[in-house]
Amino acid sequence: MSAPPVEISARDNPLIQRLRKLTQDPAAYRKLGQVWLEGEHLCSALLARGGRAQQAVIARSAWMQRPALRTLAEGALRCAIVEDKLFAQLSGLESPAALGMLIETPAAATPQSDRDTLVLDRVQDAGNVGSMLRSAAALGIGQVLALKGTAALWSPKVLRAGQGAHFGLRLAEGLAPEALAAMGLPLVATSPHAEAVLGRHPLPRPLAWVLGHEGQGVQPALLQACALTLRIPQPGGEESLNVAAAAAICFYESQVRSRA
Structure with missing residues (x-):
């Protein structure tokens, strides 16, 4: 992690507002230039392929009690710790995952003719x-x-x-x-x-x-x-x-x- 974690509790925080747009509008990533990855599996898949997140967002309880999620969060350039209730309000899952990451919207690949x-x-x-x-x-x-x-x-x-x-x-x-x-x-x-x-x-x-x-x-x-x-x-x-x-x-x- 390149910077110490920042704690967020306000609903009107700019990062929280951005995440809310990304979770509510399926095409918001095109306008905002960022993609929201929610859950340990997606975050791990990103890192396994050599990717790195611009921003990790983790629920306070996970930061304190779940070392595996904390380690993933610390791999991002920046990390925000948010209250559990606030994370749950952002989540698109029935059971909030307690961890998510922001990445830059990947550039479209140029179609190639040498692969299925x-x-x-x-x-x-x-x-x-x-x-x-x-x-x-x-x-x-x-x-x-x-x-x-x-x-x-x-x-x-x-x-x-x-x-x-x-x-x-x-x-x-x-x-x-x-x-x-x-x-x-x-x-x-x-x-x-x-x-x-x-x-x-x-x-x-x-x-x-x-x-x-x-x-x-x-x-x-x-x-x-x-x-x-x-x-x-x-x-x-x-x-x-x-x-x-x-x-x-x-x-x-x-x-x-x-x-x-």
């Missing part, structure tokens, strides 16, 4: 987006490109669902579909109406999986631009899969094919 990629086409549920990022990081999809209309990648809910996956991925958001053409990767989408079946059809490598809106699927113009459209076999007879479940199946199939 996930393209999010207007996927709006934050839980789905975070789950897809988590599966991508686990199954070797190194890059995620979010088109306009997709849930904010660095919002608190997406971060919680991602469980630290953000720090192992190249991320860019707010892209127009036209930006994908310049990347040069073959686009592969899924559709329940496709004739080709996942698992029975060769996959290009590297490739970009395109997963679409929960209700509408991939937008028609983007679907037409795909080099390949595949159907996920569903012998149980359901009409469709949750988009995050479909993504995990596709990513796993990519890895199986790459080892074959």
Whole structure:
């Protein structure tokens, strides 16, 4: 820790006001230039990837009684100790985590054509987006490109669902579909109406999986631009899969094919 901890008890403290904005507005990180990471798991994931927080915020009881959280907090450039009730008011969790960190909003990655990629086409549920990022990081999809209309990648809910996956991925958001053409990767989408079946059809490598809106699927113009459209076999007879479940199946199939 570069500076001694500062104790905060006032609700109108500028840091508290900033944190309140970040927890209440999913897109506030774009305006304020900072991302709020709440909880030991996210903070640990940041440090494990070599990151360092600008600011740690820790509840007084955790500072006094939980050495592991105190050690994490001391790894930030600055640390603020706040009263437990005040921390609870800031928390976006049912059970406040007692520790959080502020980092600079990461710069958008420049799309690269040498790695398997996930393209999010207007996927709006934050839980789905975070789950897809988590599966991508686990199954070797190194890059995620979010088109306009997709849930904010660095919002608190997406971060919680991602469980630290953000720090192992190249991320860019707010892209127009036209930006994908310049990347040069073959686009592969899924559709329940496709004739080709996942698992029975060769996959290009590297490739970009395109997963679409929960209700509408991939937008028609983007679907037409795909080099390949595949159907996920569903012998149980359901009409469709949750988009995050479909993504995990596709990513796993990519890895199986790459080892074959």
